[in-house]
Amino acid sequence: MSSDRRNDPENTSILLERIQTLESQLEEIRLQTNVLLDIARTLNASLDPRVIAANIISAIASLISIDQASVCLYNEKTQDFEVIGVFDSRTIYPQMPPNLDLSFLARVLSEGVTYYCSPGNRTQDWEWICCLPLQNAQHKTGTINIHAIRQAEITPEQMQFLETVAGHATSALENALLYAIVERESITDGLTGVYNHRYFQKRLHEYISLCQRHKRSVTFGLLMIDVDNFKQFNDRFGHQFGDTVLQIIVRELRNNLREEDLIARYGGEEFAILIPEATQKIVLFISEKIREVVEKTQVYNQITGMNVSVTVSIGVTLWRSTDTPASVIMRADHALYEAKTTGRNQSIFR
Incomplete structure (x- = not known):
């Protein structure tokens, strides 16, 4: 069954x-x-x-x-x-x-x-x-x-x-x-939020490689910016106030630069800006715009209860076909040194 x-x-x-x-x-x-x-x-x-x-x-x-x-x-x-x-x-x-x-x-x-x-x-x-x-x-x-x-x-x-x-x-x-x-x-400055020196150097090398591939059809500008009398801010009002000054300057840089422009903290109170596809007229216009905006900026100091004026000196240059990363930085640095030693609060092109 x-x-x-x-x-x-x-x-x-x-x-x-x-x-x-x-x-x-x-x-x-x-x-x-x-x-x-x-x-x-x-x-x-x-x-x-x-x-x-x-x-x-x-x-x-x-x-x-x-x-x-x-x-x-x-x-x-x-x-x-x-x-x-x-x-x-x-x-x-x-x-x-x-x-x-x-x-x-x-x-x-x-x-x-x-x-x-x-x-x-x-x-x-x-x-x-x-x-x-x-x-x-x-x-x-x-x-x-x-x-x-x-x-x-x-x-x-x-x-x-x-x-x-x-x-x-x-x-x-x-x-x-x-x-x-x-x-x-790893590529950002902790205080200001802009790129750090290491990343700036990396991008500078990339910019130069790009320009060399395109010969003279493409170039870029470099601005070296230094805060005038920055040591006095730290000595008189303390390092926290100095930090505030740097942060406010970065805020103004961001508000007045193009999206494609690269801002980096080069060291201390010094900033570097890479301006792609630039001409002498463009970099001078941008540098003067930055200088004027910072000059009009007031930073409030809690110790004195007063606003403090801030200015910057700017060294400006354009990449040349014979430039290395070191040479283009050196030329911008020399222009910055000249701007600081001949009166500050100015832009000089070299």
């Missing part, structure tokens, strides 16, 4: 169906495991947040049918989101995702729970929406946002896969952001 039951075609069909289902599930698990291993390797291979975002979206799209996806970074200081990765199956040039409600993303990130709107709760033009928070115990990093129009509902296994991807994504993006901070600090 039992033998007949085992040989029953109906039972055999059921068993085969179960086996096929299990094989299908095992194959899906195998694919997801391989993808997760690839994700871990790929995400950790880059320290560029945008490359990481592209890899995140690519990994998700390889296993789940989606129409649109995006990755957003969250800035905890400004409480703003920045879209760093976008995918749209309908175009090779995806734009900012439509209907991306940033306040909703903030709520998802605040609650720390994956949001999934299934077909039964359809909203707007989307068949389903999934938003996964990227966060750990210390930081809120961002979100992964997925939209689908005509795709099947996400299965529990796929949701587990997405949340695993989100975990890898969080770690990779956190590492990238930490690296960016360390990298920025």
Whole structure:
């Protein structure tokens, strides 16, 4: 009797169906495991947040049918989101995702729970929406946002896969952001926030290489700026006041220079500015503009309760085809020395 039951075609069909289902599930698990291993390797291979975002979206799209996806970074200081990765199956040039409600993303990130709107709760033009928070115990990093129009509902296994991807994504993006901070600090002056001397030298060499490749068609200007009588500020009012003077001068430099101009603290109270694609007329105009703006600036002194006037002397030069990094700096330095020894509060071109 039992033998007949085992040989029953109906039972055999059921068993085969179960086996096929299990094989299908095992194959899906195998694919997801391989993808997760690839994700871990790929995400950790880059320290560029945008490359990481592209890899995140690519990994998700390889296993789940989606129409649109995006990755957003969250800035905890400004409480703003920045879209760093976008995918749209309908175009090779995806734009900012439509209907991306940033306040909703903030709520998802605040609650720390994956949001999934299934077909039964359809909203707007989307068949389903999934938003996964990227966060750990210390930081809120961002979100992964997925939209689908005509795709099947996400299965529990796929949701587990997405949340695993989100975990890898969080770690990779956190590492990238930490690296960016360390990298920025390594090239930035801690007091003023402008580039430091080491980075200035690096960029100066790059500027010269660029000019040499383009012969005489491209040149750049160099301004060496020194705060007049800076030692007296420190001696009379203390080093904190001197620090304030430097910070205010940097503020004025940033407000009156072009975005492409590079500001660096050369040392002490001396700053260097690289002016790309410059002429003598341009560098003299910029240097005089800086000098006049600083001359009009008043720095409040808490000890005396009075405003203190500040001036700068500026040495100006242009790169020449025979210049080395040392020679162009020396010429600007000589012009600066002449400006300081012949009256201060002036610009001299050499």
